[in-house]
Amino acid sequence: MENSKGHTILIVDDEPDILEFLSYNIRKEGFKVYVASNGQEALRIVQQINPSLILLDVMMPVMDGIETCQIIRKDLHLNQPIIAFLTARTEDYAQIAGFEAGADDYINKPIRPRLLLSKIESLLRRIKTSTPKLDASILIDRDRFVVELNGESLALPKKEFELLELLASRPGKVFNRDQILAVVWGNETVVGERTIDVHIRKLREKLGDDYIRTIKGVGYTFQEK
Amino acid sequence: MENSKGHTILIVDDEPDILEFLSYNIRKEGFKVYVASNGQEALRIVQQINPSLILLDVMMPVMDGIETCQIIRKDLHLNQPIIAFLTARTEDYAQIAGFEAGADDYINKPIRPRLLLSKIESLLRRIKTSTPKLDASILIDRDRFVVELNGESLALPKKEFELLELLASRPGKVFNRDQILAVVWGNETVVGERTIDVHIRKLREKLGDDYIRTIKGVGYTFQEK
DNA sequence: ATTAATCGTTAAGAAATCATGAAGAAATGG
DNA sequence: CCATTTCTTCATGATTTCTTAACGATTAAT
Structure with missing residues (x-):
């Protein structure tokens, strides 16, 4: 738990209420949190802060989550962040499109703060384990x-x-x-x-x-x- | 793994960002890396350093990857290097032209460092095996x-x-x-x-x-x- | 411990894909 | 133009790969 505090998390959602709700809950746990309300904005911020994890709403105006994800995944300069989509339970089509675009996980709305946080911990744990191992068997x-x-x-x-x-x-x-x-x-x-x-x-x-x-x-x- | 460190790799791409990204990742593994930003430059360097492997972008100004590859392949004085093209997934026409020009492999952009490095290892492994075979059946x-x-x-x-x-x-x-x-x-x-x-x-x-x-x-x- | 859900394993039949031979078109060269 | 070679098509048989279905094994929940 304590080594996760260093991580930076970007939350992207077009509803201000959700943004506030999430950022409040996640900040409370000691993470650095940035927010964006659409894909374009998210991309700008990603460039600057290079987050460890992005929580990305699927349905957004201007540029939706899938597209945003694809662009991030194509960007070679980024230390590829972990990306989790926020989806309404009804949008399961999004899951398929989503992981084709390179998503790591899904978090279903409505969001339960406790569940969300343990999921975040679990996702961030991957960073250490998945990077090195170049012996490429x-x-x-x-x-x-x-x-x-x-x-x-x-x-x-x-x-x-x-x-x-x-x-x-x-x-x-x-x-x-x-x-x-x-x-x-x-x-x-x-x-x-x-x-x-x-x-x-x-x-x-x-x-x-x-x-x-x-x-x-x-x-x-x-x-x- | 350790005997691969002696290899010299030339990276050719017109985008400075990609050059930097690739050379950083490949150097990190202990290879000697040279870079060039177009075909002409690449040819000059090839003459001097005689690399084991060339990563060659297809789309470049001045002289594109295909042409560069053809010239290298025709140069009998060279210890023929392994040549892998860097292509965008959309440029599959390039694959056809490319292996006619004598390419050994393709690496699709966007490039994932892990995959790239294991591919490099695999390509370099060929050197030992593919060179002798004078029984040329x-x-x-x-x-x-x-x-x-x-x-x-x-x-x-x-x-x-x-x-x-x-x-x-x-x-x-x-x-x-x-x-x-x-x-x-x-x-x-x-x-x-x-x-x-x-x-x-x-x-x-x-x-x-x-x-x-x-x-x-x-x-x-x-x-x- | 029992039950229910899920996964593993196997073998056999179905489906997809390829190999082969023969025959007719098309191309080639005199 | 004819003869020969090369190319293509088509029908049939062979092989590999894929899927199904039945049953056993494992795991999780009660």
């Missing part, structure tokens, strides 16, 4: 449709490759089944409940059991060792 | 439209030759059907789905089954044994 080569694992290269069938590619695109992030289906299978196709599991199993057969972890009731996550 | 002579296979020379019809030339230009890379069609047939002509297969088959009849591998659902790849 696994490398995914989109060109060759091949995965290099400890120097050996491994050809994967299409679906397996795409699934691994998705999971490995954000190590540590947990993808739920809907998200996986949306990206690997496409939003229209309907496949049975166990299909994903079978592909996961084949991947584990080939990679070993150490890379893909199951989070029961939630989804799967990729991690290097 | 296959040799493609673009001028004569002839392939020498284990000492015997083999005349190929145009389409077969171009197809083989494409595949062999980047051993290990998987070319999908669209890419093959674009290069061998040209982007306008429309041919049936099975046409490529037939030519592949004829090549396999003549070369043996060991050179061209099918990646189902993806494409074909050339590999020596």
Whole structure:
């Protein structure tokens, strides 16, 4: 808890009430908080303060959250911040668009301060763990449709490759089944409940059991060792 | 990892910000890094430092990446470096032109430092393995439209030759059907789905089954044994 | 400990994709 | 123009990959 105090958090929402509510609650915990009321403004601020975490409302005038997120993710100069979307429970389409744009998490409105804060702690904890580890035991080569694992290269069938590619695109992030289906299978196709599991199993057969972890009731996550 | 530190890497991009970003990240790993902001400059530096790897932006003023690459590849005095293009995801036409010009790999912008570095490691690993092989089991002579296979020379019809030339230009890379069609047939002509297969088959009849591998659902790849 | 929910595993059938052979078009070269 | 080669198409068979479905194992909740 105490080492999180150094982090800077940017909150972006077009409703002043929410901004105030959130910033009050988060400041109270000792974080540095900045606010913006639309995407454009957010981008300006991000450039200057380089926050650790951004809470980003999806629905906003001028520039919505998805777009803002995409722009940030493309900006090479940024120390890529963790981005969590704020969504109304009804906007689940946003989840799919959102993590394609590079989101790390979702926080559903209405927001409970206690839950929010523990989520923030949990997200910030990732920063230490996910950065270094350059021994890159696994490398995914989109060109060759091949995965290099400890120097050996491994050809994967299409679906397996795409699934691994998705999971490995954000190590540590947990993808739920809907998200996986949306990206690997496409939003229209309907496949049975166990299909994903079978592909996961084949991947584990080939990679070993150490890379893909199951989070029961939630989804799967990729991690290097 | 430690023997990679001796390598010299040249980065070529016209945007100073990207140059700085890349050189910072790559230097941090212990490589010797040089930079150039256009093709002309790159050529001068290449002559002097003889780098192991060049990261080459495609879009540049004065002399673009493709042209630069071609010139380097034609220069027999150079210890041919590995060349990877930096491309925006939208410039896929560049991939086609690029590997015809002799590129070894592509790195898509926006660039993620972690992925970049592991890709660099992987590319440099090739140096040891790919250089010797004087038993050159296959040799493609673009001028004569002839392939020498284990000492015997083999005349190929145009389409077969171009197809083989494409595949062999980047051993290990998987070319999908669209890419093959674009290069061998040209982007306008429309041919049936099975046409490529037939030519592949004829090549396999003549070369043996060991050179061209099918990646189902993806494409074909050339590999020596 | 029992139950309910979720995930793992396996094998078999379905679907997608590719290989192959043959035959006719198109191109090429005399 | 004809003969030959090369290219393409099409039909059929083979193979790989994908999906399903049944059942067992694990986990979480009561």
